[in-house]
Amino acid sequence: MKLNKTLIIFILIWSLLPLGWQLYTSFSTPEALTQPFIFSPNRWTFENYLQILNSNPPFWKYLLNSLIVGLLSTAITLIIAVPASYSLSKSNNRFSKLSKLFLAGSAMFPYVILFLSLLEVARKFNLGNNLLAICIPYSALSMPLAILLLTAAFKDIPKDLEEASVLEGLTLFQRLRWILLPLIKPSIASTAILVFLFSWNEYPIALTWISKSELLTLPVAMARLAGSSVYEVPYGAYAAATVIGSIPLLMIVLIFQRQIVSGLTQGAVKG
Amino acid sequence: MTLTLENLGLCVQRNWIIRNINIEVQPGECLALLGPSGCGKSTTLRLIAGLDKPSEGSISLFNKDLKGISPVNRKIGMVFQSYALFPHLTVVENLALGLKVRGYSIAEQKRRISYVLELLQIATLRNRKPQEISGGQRQRIALARALLRDPLIYLLDEPMSNLDAQLREDLRPELRKLIISGDKPVIYVTHDQQEAMAISNRIAVLNNGNLEQIGTPQELYLKPQSIFVANFIGRPQINMFEPLDSIRIAVRPEDIYLDPDGIQCKLIYKEWLGQNQLLFFDTPKGTIRMIGDTALDIPSEPRITWKKQKEHHFSTKSGKRIS
Numbered sequence: 309m310k311l312n313k314t315l316i317i318f319i320l321i322w323s324l325l326p327l328g329w330q331l332y333t334s335f336s337t338p339e340a341l342t343q344p345f346i347f348s349p350n351r352w353t354f355e356n357y358l359q360i361l362n363s364n365p366p367f368w369k370y371l372l373n374s375l376i377v378g379l380l381s382t383a384i385t386l387i388i389a390v391p392a393s394y395s396l397s398k399s400n401n402r403f404s405k406l407s408k409l410f411l412a413g414s415a416m417f418p419y420v421i422l423f424l425s426l427l428e429v430a431r432k433f434n435l436g437n438n439l440l441a442i443c444i445p446y447s448a449l450s451m452p453l454a455i456l457l458l459t460a461a462f463k464d465i466p467k468d469l470e471e472a473s474v475l476e477g478l479t480l481f482q483r484l485r486w487i488l489l490p491l492i493k494p495s496i497a498s499t500a501i502l503v504f505l506f507s508w509n510e511y512p513i514a515l516t517w518i519s520k521s522e523l524l525t526l527p528v529a530m531a532r533l534a535g536s537s538v539y540e541v542p543y544g545a546y547a548a549a550t551v552i553g554s555i556p557l558l559m560i561v562l563i564f565q566r567q568i569v570s571g572l573t574q575g576a577v578k579g
Numbered sequence: 580m581t582l583t584l585e586n587l588g589l590c591v592q593r594n595w596i597i598r599n600i601n602i603e604v605q606p607g608e609c610l611a612l613l614g615p616s617g618c619g620k621s622t623t624l625r626l627i628a629g630l631d632k633p634s635e636g637s638i639s640l641f642n643k644d645l646k647g648i649s650p651v652n653r654k655i656g657m658v659f660q661s662y663a664l665f666p667h668l669t670v671v672e673n674l675a676l677g678l679k680v681r682g683y684s685i686a687e688q689k690r691r692i693s694y695v696l697e698l699l700q701i702a703t704l705r706n707r708k709p710q711e712i713s714g715g716q717r718q719r720i721a722l723a724r725a726l727l728r729d730p731l732i733y734l735l736d737e738p739m740s741n742l743d744a745q746l747r748e749d750l751r752p753e754l755r756k757l758i759i760s761g762d763k764p765v766i767y768v769t770h771d772q773q774e775a776m777a778i779s780n781r782i783a784v785l786n787n788g789n790l791e792q793i794g795t796p797q798e799l800y801l802k803p804q805s806i807f808v809a810n811f812i813g814r815p816q817i818n819m820f821e822p823l824d825s826i827r828i829a830v831r832p833e834d835i836y837l838d839p840d841g842i843q844c845k846l847i848y849k850e851w852l853g854q855n856q857l858l859f860f861d862t863p864k865g866t867i868r869m870i871g872d873t874a875l876d877i878p879s880e881p882r883i884t885w886k887k888q889k890e891h892h893f894s895t896k897s898g899k900r901i902s
């Protein structure tokens with residue numbers, strides 16, 4: 309019991325310390341960072357935040373870009389993945405087994421290898437510098453894992469439940485809407501968060517597809533911030549950007565906390 | 580004829596799960612489908628409900644072939660073995676869902692639901708979720724859903740199997756009142772032969788996907804058509820003697836009695852059943868079970884016998900009844 313507690317505290321410190329350090333850095337003046345032990349009146353500052361919010365374009369613009377891309381990619385992925393996984397969960401022929409194999413293969417494929425050819429695609433079809441267009445590779449790359457996760461969730465629903473609703477007269481669409489989707493809500497929530505996180509964090513594709521500064525997504529914008537000067541690294545501004553960038557994620561996790569946890573433990577206990 | 584199953588069979592991956600099922604259900608009749616676990620009872624119901632397609636044979640309801648008719652349009656009130664209540668909906672929502680999609684007005688939905696909830700005495704559970712109510716209450720909700728379906732025929736798949744013995748007996752009269760003695764035919768699946776005998780007009784015994792015998796409880800008990808039925812129907816179990824000249828003789832325990840001219844045997848042990856006792860005798864023909872009066876005094880060297888006309892004869896080769 310005692311050991312458990314120390315372990316949990318250790319793990320918490322281990323994973324939260326970097327975040328705490330960023331928070332600390334974001335409110336510190338450059339002098340305070342180089343000399344951690346000075347106690348001067350200009351030890352704490354909002355300067356870092358003001359700096360990145362007053363830049364051109366302001367930092368919240370990148371946040372908005374990322375949010376648009378993230379939400380849209382998630383929506384596209386789910387709209388395609390839900391019906392696909394429903395039909396995969398229903399069929400058990402050779403074709404569906406083969407599809408599952410391919411899906412598992414592409415889910416594990418390191419996507420970074422693809423980014424050069426994706427760049428070619430963007431050039432050919434004129435998809436560069438377009439926030440809506442970048443959602444296409446994002447949702448395509450998240451699709452295999454999303455389909456596999458949702459297929460497993462659909463398979464976990466007892467067959468009787470759907471058959472009872474068939475006998476009650478529900479059409480396929482009504483069954484999905486009123487019975488099946490509500491039952492796999494936790495899996496949908498955790499899948500959506502995975503997809504959203506992927507597009508929120510994605511760097512190589514965003515770097516190569518988007519060059520206009522007002523269209524940049526968060527990771528690329530942060531990288532530019534870090535490399536904006538050859539002579540100094542703007543630690544404070546960078547930390548402030550990190551803090552702002554993680555606020556939406558924190559909010560999502562707080563809102564969907566229950567669903568995520570039940571999604572993670574789903575299938576662990578029968579019944 | 581209300582429901583006719585003709586030569587019905589289902590084959591999954593070259594295995595026949597059920598085959599050659601011929602059953603006719605009369606109007607207003609309750610037919611029990613009886614058999615051990617895995618014999619194909621649920622499969623038969625699923626075929627009738629249209630949830631699976633038969634590999635051979637046909638099903639007709641009121642002289643209309645059901646082939647190609649969707650499960651909804653077959654108008655079947657089914658109670659699933661697992662009850663299949665929707666876990667994310669409250670009791671009322673569970674019941675309203677079907678009415679809603681079948682186009683009843685809100686007022687009509689309310690009226691009908693209140694009516695069945697009153698009928699089954701579960702009105703207090705309206706706003707509970709299925710996992711918040713007991714097994715017996717869940718069974719009532721499942722029955723309520725079947726009643727609201729206003730079906731042509733009821734299919735009940737082991738509706739009591741999840742309940743304890745006491746509750747089962749308590750619910751039996753209620754079930755009889757609500758569904759079984761109505762004018763709609765009922766197919767009642769069970770693996771409990773006592774329940775089948777208590778509740779149904781006729782019993783169809785299934786074994787390994789084959790129909791062993793179909794008849795009234797009396798017919799099945801007094802004239803079992805195969806060794807399987809003889810063993811399966813009647814508790815304590817029938818005495819099945821070792822085969823002799825390709826004939827197997829069987830005698831029910833209550834047809835055995837003490838007789839000074841009978842065969843010599845030894846009492847091994849006895850079970851007290853309340854109104855009588857079950858005696859186990861070691862005899863040259865093997866162990867014999869006998870039901871006797873509790874007042875019966877067993878001598879140290881008892882002799883037992885039975886009347887010739889109480890014997891059941893079966894062919895060892897086919898397992899079927901002879902004579």
Ligand SMILES: Nc1ncnc2c1ncn2[C@@H]1O[C@H](COP(=O)(O)OP(=O)(O)OP(=O)(O)O)[C@@H](O)[C@H]1O
Nearest residue numbers: 591596614615616617618619620621622623660770
């Ligand atoms: N889809 C299927 N594919 C392969 N075999 C199946 C399928 N459905 C059922 N079976 C097999 O068919 C047999 C009959 O199953 P069924 O569910 O009808 O039995 P049951 O009589 O209802 O048994 P219980 O009393 O346990 O409910 C079982 O041996 C089962 O393994």
Ligand SMILES: [Mg+2]
Nearest residue numbers: 620621622660
């Ligand atoms: Mg069954």
